[in-house]
Amino acid sequence: MLRYLTAGESHGQSLVVIVEGLPAGLSVTTEQLGAELARRRLGYGRGPRMRFEADDLVLLSGVRHGRTLGSPVAVEIKNSEWARKWTEEMSPAPGLPTKKLTKPRPGHADLAGMLKYGFDDARDVLERASARETAARVVAGALAKALVAEIGIQILSHVVQIGEVKTERTSIPSPGDLERIDSSEVRCLDERVEQLMIAEIKSAAKVGDSLGGSVEVVGHGVPVGLGSHVHWDRKLDSQLAGALMSIQAVKAVSIGAGIEVARRRGSDAHDAIKFDSESGQYSRPTWLSGGIEGGISNGAPLVAEVWMKPLATLNRPVLETVDTATKEPALSFKERTDVVAVPAMGVVAEAMVALVLANEATRKFGGDSVAEFVRNWEGFCNHLSATPSAVFADQSESLGAGEADD
Numbered sequence: 001m002l003r004y005l006t007a008g009e010s011h012g013q014s015l016v017v018i019v020e021g022l023p024a025g026l027s028v029t030t031e032q033l034g035a036e037l038a039r040r041r042l043g044y045g046r047g048p049r050m051r052f053e054a055d056d057l058v059l060l061s062g063v064r065h066g067r068t069l070g071s072p073v074a075v076e077i078k079n080s081e082w083a084r085k086w087t088e089e090m091s092p093a094p095g096l097p098t099k100k101l102t103k104p105r106p107g108h109a110d111l112a113g114m115l116k117y118g119f120d121d122a123r124d125v126l127e128r129a130s131a132r133e134t135a136a137r138v139v140a141g142a143l144a145k146a147l148v149a150e151i152g153i154q155i156l157s158h159v160v161q162i163g164e165v166k167t168e169r170t171s172i173p174s175p176g177d178l179e180r181i182d183s184s185e186v187r188c189l190d191e192r193v194e195q196l197m198i199a200e201i202k203s204a205a206k207v208g209d210s211l212g213g214s215v216e217v218v219g220h221g222v223p224v225g226l227g228s229h230v231h232w233d234r235k236l237d238s239q240l241a242g243a244l245m246s247i248q249a250v251k252a253v254s255i256g257a258g259i260e261v262a263r264r265r266g267s268d269a270h271d272a273i274k275f276d277s278e279s280g281q282y283s284r285p286t287w288l289s290g291g292i293e294g295g296i297s298n299g300a301p302l303v304a305e306v307w308m309k310p311l312a313t314l315n316r317p318v319l320e321t322v323d324t325a326t327k328e329p330a331l332s333f334k335e336r337t338d339v340v341a342v343p344a345m346g347v348v349a350e351a352m353v354a355l356v357l358a359n360e361a362t363r364k365f366g367g368d369s370v371a372e373f374v375r376n377w378e379g380f381c382n383h384l385s386a387t388p389s390a391v392f393a394d395q396s397e398s399l400g401a402g403e404a405d406d
């Protein structure tokens with residue numbers, strides 16, 4: 001079992017994440033964790049903070065000489081602006097804020113959080129509701145990614161939609177595409193659509209508006225047998241949906257052909273099962289199921305789409321609200337904000353998928369050390385007389401979303 005807990009406010013001194021359940025002997029460096037954080041800062045349309053935020057990391061515990069010890073791994077991510085700007089407003093010492101935020105933003109957690117906790121300053125809510133917290137999740141996800149990579153799992157994401165602009169998908173990207181995805185300003189594989197997305201973001205930014213969109217997350221090399229059909233809370237698809245939906249501003253998640261499959265007839269909605277007697281291996285020619293059947297991974301690539309709403313903070317505030325101090329009508333307050341965060345959300349989605357898969361993989365294969373974990377996985381693969389990644393390796397090229405899409 002892999003567990004993790006994040007702490008920290010957006011403009012507080014630091015974020016902290018503790019990950020428990022990693023086996024001993026996993027190679028971990030601050031550079032590796034920092035590289036994942038740098039990917040999360042990417043994306044045309046991100047706000048000014050991402051340009052100066054350094055994501056300064058300290059590996060506090062659980063790692064010695066670049067290897068995990070089997071004890072909880074704790075990581076601190078410092079806030080670059082703390083000393084310069086936030087020591088008073090965010091001070092943990094007794095005192096009062098210099099300015100209370102009393103015009104809650106529709107679409108953010110402000111009002112519901114103020115009412116729930118009895119706060120009269122929206123900052124008491126927004127500091128933790130802010131997606132700054134996802135930096136801590138990405139660090140946890142980087143550790144999870146490193147662990148599942150030991151058994152051949154690779155996870156990537158790409159942007160499918162920003163605002164009204166959408167890519168036509170004919171195949172799912174493979175790990176070899178990741179460099180190209182990350183070098184795109186909007187993490188989109190299609191260069192023509194990339195330019196349309198950038199134009200869409202420019203046009204929204206010009207009028208002080210914000211955008212949403214969607215990403216596709218793909219897991220290659222996921223072995224058969226993660227998750228379970230037995231209990232509702234062990235089903236892999238329900239765990240993935242919960243984990244992905246927990247990302248700030250995510251409003252929908254689909255697995256495989258998802259919503260589209262509901263329109264099809266049963267005769268045309270399921271992936272055929274084939275058996276190659278020469279290799280002794282099963283295969284699935286399509287991936288409508290998104291690599292999960294009955295809550296269990298089936299060895300095909302894992303595919304999920306994740307949709308994000310347009311961000312609630314606008315550079316030209318037009319959303320109607322009420323001043324909670326006077327109860328008079330008002331326009332919601334303006335904070336420094338992103339215009340769009342879909343490309344960054346994709347990196348967070350990868351982390352959440354990695355954490356779910358690592359949790360289920362440690363449940364199935366166990367082991368106190370990485371060597372034991374890998375040995376147990378190899379034993380399972382040998383029992384099935386195949387490595388699932390070999391069985392399904394070429395599917396990402398030949399099959400795809402094109403079949404599942406309109």
Ligand SMILES: Cc1cc2nc3c(=O)[nH]c(=O)nc-3n(C[C@H](O)[C@H](O)[C@H](O)COP(=O)(O)O)c2cc1C
Nearest residue numbers: 108109129130131248249311312313337338341344
């Ligand atoms: C990577 C990322 C960056 C975000 N940046 C902003 C932002 O700059 N401004 C904003 O209003 N919301 C932003 N959000 C979304 C809010 O955090 C989110 O809408 C808010 O916490 C309310 O939660 P809910 O939308 O899930 O109900 C971002 C979300 C993510 C995943």
Ligand SMILES: C=C(O[C@@H]1CC(C(=O)O)=C[C@@H](OP(=O)(O)O)[C@H]1O)C(=O)O
Nearest residue numbers: 047049129130131132135335336337338
């Ligand atoms: C800080 C991050 O995202 C933030 C998420 C966010 C929100 O409301 O969720 C609002 C903005 O915060 P700030 O007002 O400090 O610029 C984003 O920059 C980050 O992703 O690291």
